[in-house]
Amino acid sequence: MKIIVYLGTGGVGKTSVAAASALALARTGVRSMVITTDPSLRLRTALGLADGITEQQVPLPDSEDAGELWAALLDVRATLDEAVRLYARAGMAQRILDHPIYATIASSLVGMQELMAVERIDQLRLRGFDRIIVDTAPSRHAFEILDKPALFADLSSSRKVKLVGRTYKLVSALGLQSIGRSAIDIYAKAEEILGVNLVRQVLDFYSIFYPIAEGYSRRAERTVAMLRDPAVTEFRVVTTPQKAMRDAAFFTSALGERNFPIGAICVNRAWLHAAPEPLPGGMAGDVLGWYSAVSESHRAAVWSLKEAYGTQVRDIQVFSELERDVDGVAALDVLARQIHLPL
Amino acid sequence: MDHQAPQPQARILVLCGKGGVGKTTLSLALGLRHASQGRRVVIVSSHPLPELGIAVSLDGLSRRFPEASRNLFVVHLDPRELLVEVVERAVPVPLVASTILNSSIFQNLVEISPGLKEFYFLARLQQLAERKRAISGASTPDYDILIWDAPASGHFLATLRAARAFETYLTGPLAAAGANLDRFFSSAANMSILPVSPLEEMALTETFEMADALSREFQLGCDALILNSVSPVVTASDADLATLHIDDSSAPALRFAVNRGLAERELCAEIRHRIAAPQVSVPRIRHWDGDLDLLDQIGEWLNIPAAL
Numbered sequence: 001m002k003i004i005v006y007l008g009t010g011g012v013g014k015t016s017v018a019a020a021s022a023l024a025l026a027r028t029g030v031r032s033m034v035i036t037t038d039p040s041l042r043l044r045t046a047l048g049l050a051d052g053i054t055e056q057q058v059p060l061p062d063s064e065d066a067g068e069l070w071a072a073l074l075d076v077r078a079t080l081d082e083a084v085r086l087y088a089r090a091g092m093a094q095r096i097l098d099h100p101i102y103a104t105i106a107s108s109l110v111g112m113q114e115l116m117a118v119e120r121i122d123q124l125r126l127r128g129f130d131r132i133i134v135d136t137a138p139s140r141h142a143f144e145i146l147d148k149p150a151l152f153a154d155l156s157s158s159r160k161v162k163l164v165g166r167t168y169k170l171v172s173a174l175g176l177q178s179i180g181r182s183a184i185d186i187y188a189k190a191e192e193i194l195g196v197n198l199v200r201q202v203l204d205f206y207s208i209f210y211p212i213a214e215g216y217s218r219r220a221e222r223t224v225a226m227l228r229d230p231a232v233t234e235f236r237v238v239t240t241p242q243k244a245m246r247d248a249a250f251f252t253s254a255l256g257e258r259n260f261p262i263g264a265i266c267v268n269r270a271w272l273h274a275a276p277e278p279l280p281g282g283m284a285g286d287v288l289g290w291y292s293a294v295s296e297s298h299r300a301a302v303w304s305l306k307e308a309y310g311t312q313v314r315d316i317q318v319f320s321e322l323e324r325d326v327d328g329v330a331a332l333d334v335l336a337r338q339i340h341l342p343l
Numbered sequence: 344m345d346h347q348a349p350q351p352q353a354r355i356l357v358l359c360g361k362g363g364v365g366k367t368t369l370s371l372a373l374g375l376r377h378a379s380q381g382r383r384v385v386i387v388s389s390h391p392l393p394e395l396g397i398a399v400s401l402d403g404l405s406r407r408f409p410e411a412s413r414n415l416f417v418v419h420l421d422p423r424e425l426l427v428e429v430v431e432r433a434v435p436v437p438l439v440a441s442t443i444l445n446s447s448i449f450q451n452l453v454e455i456s457p458g459l460k461e462f463y464f465l466a467r468l469q470q471l472a473e474r475k476r477a478i479s480g481a482s483t484p485d486y487d488i489l490i491w492d493a494p495a496s497g498h499f500l501a502t503l504r505a506a507r508a509f510e511t512y513l514t515g516p517l518a519a520a521g522a523n524l525d526r527f528f529s530s531a532a533n534m535s536i537l538p539v540s541p542l543e544e545m546a547l548t549e550t551f552e553m554a555d556a557l558s559r560e561f562q563l564g565c566d567a568l569i570l571n572s573v574s575p576v577v578t579a580s581d582a583d584l585a586t587l588h589i590d591d592s593s594a595p596a597l598r599f600a601v602n603r604g605l606a607e608r609e610l611c612a613e614i615r616h617r618i619a620a621p622q623v624s625v626p627r628i629r630h631w632d633g634d635l636d637l638l639d640q641i642g643e644w645l646n647i648p649a650a651l
Contacts, residue, residue, distance in 0.1 A: 276597070290600065
């Protein structure tokens, strides 16, 4: 099994590129699955994920194609609920689900989405998919997919949730005297600064939630090991001409710090046609003049990117923007045919 | 508006919307515009500002727009730094404060307390908006306009919800502070909501969802909808449009530009059914790379008054 993780900021068409990649791979005869977080309505419809369906096999455009294309929608809250029901200690599931803190962690704990993606990869690995394409959350923090499992592992280690959770139990059972002097000081100060109420609520919640965090981090460790193995996983950055230099700088350094190579930079949504010369008059001339100004700045941006990053990133690909939003698998196919993928 | 008695706080203009739609550039252009009209403006962002930090040398800005740059302030609020301040305020002894900040117990508590960072972000935003000088004669700067270059829509809503979450799951002073922030940030008297979107289906869908949530949960309506990167076809007259013909023999560039423009025009017509607010169009231009004249031009296109 191989994994492709697409990273990128918002609005670059990352989900379309991920889905098109899955399509291109399926066409080579393998079973491929794209895991996406937030596809547009059109894409959702194209992938058969409308109306609450969270996993679907998508018919390939040509009947003679041999592989399978699947698409899955990542629902953070539902995945977390399921994990709580599966992994909580007896009698604790309902207490966790009803806890006031629980209602907010699915949406507000940074990296939750990435963590759920990691959980999903682990499940898919067992189901015999050859290629998994991950479309990460649309933010500059998306590479937290790499950090979060570690954070959760930390959280559930003695230094984190376990300590927080158990200390709380000890504190409530025996009083503060029974834990280390310095820890008491810190807790007392934290309560002073953040508010007794907040600290107690959080401790109370994590004292019942940490077995779930532990389970997550155990499974996440396995998945992160796969993500760390360049023979298994390739990281690709999706960007647009306007953002190419900025995104390349950001992602090469963010991934570099974590010792991950970038497999490819995909410059999506480029306007590549040359305008006819001389320009016609009237409205057509206005529209063409406008197009060619934007198009020239796109070509200049791609050129600068190749100049600056061509030696560092072995693969820089440019995809032209579609005239209309991606509509149906056929339109996805136009993009799929532009993408070069490792087999 | 400029001649009225000072309001109790700066007007907050919120540029919100999907990631990557141009909120930061437009915030800067709008800030520059108001600052050049003599208003004191602060632009607040919660994400690092490569655009502002790299592309605009503040030096260049003060040379090109000396008047405006005296009135224009840019603040990056890093949630982590805000918490450092909270601790340092509460614990005056630096050694003790740094022990707390460096302890894993404290760091973990902060990391796993939902909404804590957002809560302190909102508290600071409110503080920046308060016009201390007008009220108490304090010497700290105050502003006529605060432009909030908001995070992408999901996180923007989560930030607004953080105050309310504090109110519901806590009791005591933090709950009261949460209720206070919640009142402040759900008041249309303090906030002008200015969603930014290109004429693309996905960004618009997200904008509609965000506008619905703002109205449902916070009783905040949209004051204007900023359509960014629009094609000249969108703003063309029907007569001009009628002169555009494309067929299979047309140059691919023309076919692309016209089809794209017509798709945008269709979307533009649909929007009014979803968001009744006035629309402001900013044409798509070559990539903005820090060109100050272009920034000035964008500000002119934006032309959003201080009091909506």
